[in-house]
Amino acid sequence: MGEDIQDRGFRPHWICGPAIGGVICAQYVALALKARCVFAERVFDDAGKTERFEIKRGYDEIVRGQSVLIVDDVVNTGFSVRLTYEAVVQSGGHPMGVAMYVNRGNVGAVDLGAENCIFLDEVLLPSWSADDCPLCQAGVPVNARYSYGSEFVGRE
Structure with a gap:
């Protein structure tokens, strides 16, 4: 770098x-x-x-x-x-x-x-909004221990 x-x-x-x-x-x-x-x-x-x-x-x-x-x-x-x-x-x-x-x-x-x-x-x-996310639509749980997962889960 x-x-x-x-x-x-x-x-x-x-x-x-x-x-x-x-x-x-x-x-x-x-x-x-x-x-x-x-x-x-x-x-x-x-x-x-x-x-x-x-x-x-x-x-x-x-x-x-x-x-x-x-x-x-x-x-x-x-x-x-x-x-x-x-x-x-x-x-x-x-x-x-x-x-x-x-x-x-x-x-x-x-x-x-x-x-x-x-x-x-x-x-x-790719990244998607929660509304467009195929993983969310399929019910795959968010890993709240990684990156911004806990913030995302907290918005629901």
Whole structure:
């Protein structure tokens, strides 16, 4: 990933990953690029749903005015990277774009509100709304322990 980013001419000061899953790959990309790494954390509303992401612990002041590349492992809908991108902007950082190891094929730069979108692999896996989901229609239970399954089950 680091080589691909460098080959495209990107030289970010900072790499920012969404906590929790994306921060690990963001750290390794930062090491490869000899950049620094921060992470964006979830902020929950009163109902316990993700409201936004924030860069906390004083790192928001450090990224202000700096170039930042958002990095994640697998992007499904783009929810986490979009909120991470917004957190960088809110902190005064200058997002260069989004890089990911795997793009599930559901999002691109325009969908993410980003100028650039880099990915090493694309695996086309469709996603559906609950009303259109063939698994939901067949009565297959949602795995509430993975990804946003618990939030989805809570909406029903």
